[in-house]
Amino acid sequence: GQNIDQPTEMTATEGAIVQINCTYQTSGFNGLFWYQQHAGEAPTFLSYNVLDGLEEKGRFSSFLSRSKGYSYLLLKELQMKDSASYLCAHSSGSWGKFQFGAGTQVVVTP
Amino acid sequence: GAGVSQSPRYKVAKRGQDVALRCDPISGHVSLFWYQQALGQGPEFLTYFQNEAQLDKSGLPSDRFFAERPEGSVSTLKIQRTQQEDSAVYLCASSGTSGRDTQYFGPGTRLTVL
Numbered sequence: 201g202q203n204i205d206q207p208t209e210m211t212a213t214e215g216a217i218v219q220i221n222c223t224y225q226t227s228g229f230n231g232l233f234w235y236q237q238h239a240g241e242a243p244t245f246l247s248y249n250v251l252d253g254l255e256e257k258g259r260f261s262s263f264l265s266r267s268k269g270y271s272y273l274l275l276k277e278l279q280m281k282d283s284a285s286y287l288c289a290h291s292s293g294s295w296g297k298f299q300f301g302a303g304t305q306v307v308v309t310p
Numbered sequence: 311g312a313g314v315s316q317s318p319r320y321k322v323a324k325r326g327q328d329v330a331l332r333c334d335p336i337s338g339h340v341s342l343f344w345y346q347q348a349l350g351q352g353p354e355f356l357t358y359f360q361n362e363a364q365l366d367k368s369g370l371p372s373d374r375f376f377a378e379r380p381e382g383s384v385s386t387l388k389i390q391r392t393q394q395e396d397s398a399v400y401l402c403a404s405s406g407t408s409g410r411d412t413q414y415f416g417p418g419t420r421l422t423v424l
Contacts, residue, residue: 296410300352
């Protein structure tokens with residue numbers, strides 16, 4: 201993706217917390233979306249932010265700072281099934297075109 | 311309530327063949343998107359439809375790629391004279407009322423060009 205930066209891989213222990221950061225260019229911002237993608241499967245919508253602050257949805261939370269071009273996805277009480285790639289997507293422009301980061305592969309270990 | 315479906319799930323083509331990939335969006339969804347995803351990368355935008363109108367095709371990599379949505383529902387992505395670099399997963403997504411809404415993805419078609 202163009203100028204969408206997120207770490208390539210993160211490893212964490214079952215039951216722990218992991219924070220995945222995403223930075224993007226701020227021009228024409230409409231929203232910031234997070235998707236989960238298991239290998240060989242479709243991306244699944246997790247969360248989105250339009251305004252600054254924290255959005256909480258069960259074990260997953262997402263934070264946005266528009267002025268800093270920064271978001272993070274927080275995964276709490278990690279489970280083995282959370283092992284997947286997490287995609288950050290920036291929506292911008294007149295119709296909300298999505299630009300995806302390359303994804304962060306999260307590996308959950310026992 | 312079916313989600314987005316795509317067919318075929320897997321396609322193997324010989325270099326130079328034409329292929330057609332189908333997408334059935336969520337019923338009633340106005341917006342439809344096609345993406346190309348290489349291994350280990352995020353989806354890359356190809357094209358966007360609102361109903362039957364193709365509003366953005368800036369991501370199509372060459373004139374060998376063509377997409378249509380003639381009745382504002384099912385869409386087909388056609389690739390002519392396939393080349394090895396076309397090998398990727400092609401994802402379709404749809405959203406409810408506008409391009410700014412949450413996009414819901416299909417399982418993708420994995421295209422392998424030999």
